[in-house]
Amino acid sequence: EAAVTQSPRNKVAVTGGKVTLSCNQTNNHNNMYWYRQDTGHGLRLIHYSYGAGSTEKGDIPDGYKASRPSQENFSLILELATPSQTSVYFCASGDALRGRVAETLYFGSGTRLTVL
Amino acid sequence: GQQVQQSPTSLVLQEGENAELQCNFSTSLNSMQWFYQRPGGSLISVFYNPSGTKQSGRLTSTTVIKERRSSLHISSSQITDSGTYLCALNNNAGAKLTFGGGTRLTVRP
Numbered sequence: 001e002a003a004v005t006q007s008p009r010n011k012v013a014v015t016g017g018k019v020t021l022s023c024n025q026t027n028n029h030n031n032m033y034w035y036r037q038d039t040g041h042g043l044r045l046i047h048y049s050y051g052a053g054s055t056e057k058g059d060i061p062d063g064y065k066a067s068r069p070s071q072e073n074f075s076l077i078l079e080l081a082t083p084s085q086t087s088v089y090f091c092a093s094g095d096a097l098r099g100r101v102a103e104t105l106y107f108g109s110g111t112r113l114t115v116l
Numbered sequence: 117g118q119q120v121q122q123s124p125t126s127l128v129l130q131e132g133e134n135a136e137l138q139c140n141f142s143t144s145l146n147s148m149q150w151f152y153q154r155p156g157g158s159l160i161s162v163f164y165n166p167s168g169t170k171q172s173g174r175l176t177s178t179t180v181i182k183e184r185r186s187s188l189h190i191s192s193s194q195i196t197d198s199g200t201y202l203c204a205l206n207n208n209a210g211a212k213l214t215f216g217g218g219t220r221l222t223v224r225p
Contacts, residue, residue, distance in 0.1 A: 031211045042122075042202060042217040043159075050211060058212065090159065101147060101206040101213055103164040110158060 002027040006091050006108035013115050019078040021111050023091030031094045031102055032074040034058075034066060036087040037110075043090065049074055050098060081115045088112050119143045120205055122216035129223050135190040137219045139203035146208040148179045148186045153200040153218070162201075163188070193223045 005024045013019045023032065030051050035043040035058075045058030047066035055066040063085060065077040074093075078085055089111045094102025123138045139148070147166040151159045163170055163177040165186065170177050174193075179186040190197055202218040 033213070035215070040217070043204075043215040045212060045214065048211060056210070056212075059214065092159075096211060099210050101211045103147075103149075104161045105149070105151075105159075105213070106161075107159040 002029070002093070002106040004091055004093050004106050004108040006089075006111050008111060009109065011111060011113045013078075013081045013113065015082060015115060017081050017115075019081050019085075019113065019115075021076040021078075021089055021091075021113070023074045023076075023093075023108060024072055025074075025093040025106070026072060027093060027095070027106070028071060029093040029095045029102070029106075030071075030098065031096050032068065033092040033105070034064075034074070034076045035090045035092065036060070036085075037090060038087050046076065046089075083115045086113060086115045119207070119214050120203060120216035122201075122203060122219050124219060125217065126220040127222070129193050129221070131193060131195055131223055131225050133193055133223075135188075135193055135197075135221060137188040137190075137201050137203075137221075139186040139188075139205075139216055141184050141186075141205050143205070143207045145179075145181050145184070146206045148177075149204045149206075149213065150177055150186075150188050151202045151204065151215075153202060155199060157199075159202070190221075193221075195223050195225060197221060198223045
């Protein structure tokens with residue numbers, strides 16, 4: 001069973017601080033994603049990646065950066081955290097041909113971020 | 117406006133009843149997927165169904181592209197089916213998956 005590990009599980013940050021959320025998968029999947037989930041909005045795509053060195057903007061990228069230094073790791077960076085970024089963040093990975101969507105996505109357990 | 121709309125937003129059933137969850141989309145479709153999320157938990161892929169009908173046990177997914185809809189049918193619901201079901205579409209824009217708002221299902225004994 002493919003595993004996606006997110007860290008930390010919970011994070012409390014202060015407004016204006018820098019936050020890095022990490023995601024690791026050892027399944028050699030090409031595609032990785034960062035979503036946030038808020039009540040009333042479902043999952044919204046922030047950034048995604050096709051492989052090492054690749055980052056693509058999703059539907060709500062403002063205020064977020066992403067980094068894919070290797071096949072296994074995909075980070076989400078909030079340079080200047082704001083209270084509106086309080087949410088649950090999910091990372092996902094899937095194996096697909098370059099530029100295509102995977103038929104099966106594997107999600108991490110989520111990171112609950114609170115920005116005070 | 118939202119590209120993917122799910123209905124109903126919530127549904128309460130008695131154990132043994134059937135459920136029909138709908139997903140309507142306003143954009144072109146390359147593929148449709150369904151996911152299950154336990155309360156407070158992560159998401160699990162349920163179906164990859166770009167068109168037609170697929171069945172897995174008590175779950176059946178039907179996607180009709182020209183009608184811009186996909187459905188998830190759960191037969192003989194069980195308490196353990198409770199959770200949130202989300203559909204997600206890919207509209208040929210690379211690997212992007214856009215999610216609907218989800219349907220929260222509660223199955224009572």
